[in-house]
Amino acid sequence: MINMIKGTLQVAGFMLLSLGMDRMAKWLDWGIPGSILGIVVVFILLETKILRLEWIELGANWLLAELLLFFIPAAVGIMKYFPMLEADGLQILFVVVFSTIIVMVSSGLTAGFISSRKERKTP
């Protein structure tokens, strides 16, 4: 019960921070979204020990565990584009699937290759 209250309060804290960061992003006008600024700010506060991990960890874990839920309304938005998808859907699907495979193979193999070379150098 105490954990639930703590978690809820921490999530509320993240929401407030997110609103503040969106404002700051608009004000700075660097073309960087508020959420990315927020990651940097929270990371620096944690590194400098101004913010303690136990003050935010529970809320952060909850937000990350339910991440998929927050994408669902946007995914439902696909229904606005049914006419377009009827005309070009298969072609779009082809582009998305093949381009995704290209990205996965190139990034995954590059990372694997560099890791294995590094391991050989430092036994």
Place this chain on the structure above:
Amino acid sequence: MNILLNVILGLMLTIGIYAGAKRLYRRLPKVYLSPLLITPVLIVIILTQTGVSYETYNGGAQWISKLLGPATIAFAVPLYKNFRTLKKHAAEIMLSVLTGSVLAMLSSAYLAKWMHLNSSLATSLVPRSITTPIAMNVSEVIGGVPNMTAVFVIMTGILGSMIGPAVMRIFRIRGDIARGVLFGTSAHGTGTSKAFEFSSLSGTISSISMIVAALFTLGTAPLIMALFY
């Protein structure tokens, strides 16, 4: 109609179906049963069958989308906890994310051209592998349609987390670093939550890769587009 009732219905429908889909997935972890696929499909069916418009539904459901910002900020926590490991692997993460991001933009543009998709569709497809808010930003800068880009980003996320495990098997991509890079570069936040299913290190590498890919794409998309046209 009563606005408050709409809000409550939109929220309850989304959260209820998501909770059910999540329990089902825990018992039967098949790719086609992923909550990110099943939940929107069921909601779209319910909305079209009952004749409720997306705008009405989103009047309530938008409150769920508003948690995407706070959730993105929450990535700072695993980032902080795994910072040592990340520093150790900074070179391979950076190099492979940059390779993947350039190929994401170029292959989207070329494949779209090859498929004879019109140029506004093709341009909207270019930033599809990065996280939604930045992808929409990039789309606007290079002359795409941000709303369409949002749809392609979600499609990429769902398809990416479905085909990722098969790609890893076929191309023998092993290790927490390579897996994390693969998911974060190709399928942003959705891929990252899939990467967390493998290990917490994979998930963290994936969230870093997602951030690096987003910033890199934001900086280089106009240049890549100039090269392409």
